[in-house]
Amino acid sequence: xxxxxxxxxxxxxxxxxxxxxxxxYSVSGNPYLFWYVQYPNRGLQFLLKYITGDNLVKGxxxxxxxxxxxxxxxxxxxxxxxxxxxALYFCAVRDYSGAGSYQLTFGKGTKLSVIP
Amino acid sequence: xxxxxxxxxxxVRGEGQKAKLxxxxxxxxxxxxxxxxxxxxxxxxxxxxxxENVFDETGMPKERFSAKCLPNSPCSLEIQATKLEDxxxxxxxxxxxxxxxxxxxxxxPGTRLLVL
Numbered sequence: 001x002x003x004x005x006x007x008x009x010x011x012x013x014x015x016x017x018x019x020x021x022x023x024x025y026s027v028s029g030n031p032y033l034f035w036y037v038q039y040p041n042r043g044l045q046f047l048l049k050y051i052t053g054d055n056l057v058k059g060x061x062x063x064x065x066x067x068x069x070x071x072x073x074x075x076x077x078x079x080x081x082x083x084x085x086x087a088l089y090f091c092a093v094r095d096y097s098g099a100g101s102y103q104l105t106f107g108k109g110t111k112l113s114v115i116p
Numbered sequence: 117x118x119x120x121x122x123x124x125x126x127x128v129r130g131e132g133q134k135a136k137l138x139x140x141x142x143x144x145x146x147x148x149x150x151x152x153x154x155x156x157x158x159x160x161x162x163x164x165x166x167x168e169n170v171f172d173e174t175g176m177p178k179e180r181f182s183a184k185c186l187p188n189s190p191c192s193l194e195i196q197a198t199k200l201e202d203x204x205x206x207x208x209x210x211x212x213x214x215x216x217x218x219x220x221x222x223x224x225p226g227t228r229l230l231v232l
Contacts, residue, residue: 032219043120043207044223051216088157094219102214103149103161103172104221 006107021076023091032094033074120224138190141210153205
């Protein structure tokens with residue numbers, strides 16, 4: 001079975017400061033990892049993914065994430081937070097082999113608040 | 117289209133009534149997924165399709181839930197005899213394929229179902 005943990009329900013950061021939203025995962029095989037963002041009353045928007053290759057992946061809106069296999073982590077980062085980054089962030093995983101299913105398993109989400 | 121479309125945006129039903137939700141995947145995408153987002157932001161996978169064929173239905177409450185993806189029609193998710201606990205946001209997602217490089221799931225804006 002696959003699972004995702006987002007240990008922080010909420011992260012507060014001052015505008016202009018770097019931000020990190022944490023994610024750890026568990027899969028039986030190799031992972032496909034994703035970050036999505038959800039604005040209030042909106043759907044999920046795809047931010048970035050790790051499939052293979054370089055451990056540091058870059059995505060939309062200046063976000064990046066680092067895949068760490070030994071720590072089974074995929075933390076989302078941004079060097080300088082904007083107020084408009086305030087939203088709900090979800091980490092998701094899928095087993096590369098599709099063992100069991102090709103569905104995404106999501107974490108419970110982290111609410112990011114960027115304070116002006 | 118270039119985005120996943122879902123209708124209606126909001127749906128209110130009395131307990132015991134039927135609810136039907138629609139999803140138009142991105143043109144050319146072969147896979148459709150349905151997820152249910154309940155209180156506290158938890159996502160639950162319901163069902164997936166490969167074109168018009170059910171691919172994985174392990175998440176479906178089979179007694180009251182059914183889904184279809186017919187050629188040249190939006191996909192649909194139907195709930196017979198809704199219950200209070202069916203109140204949730206239902207998201208549809210589509211992906212080009214399942215294999216590496218084509219696996220990203222793009223989400224629609226969701227349908228918010230309220231059962232009274």
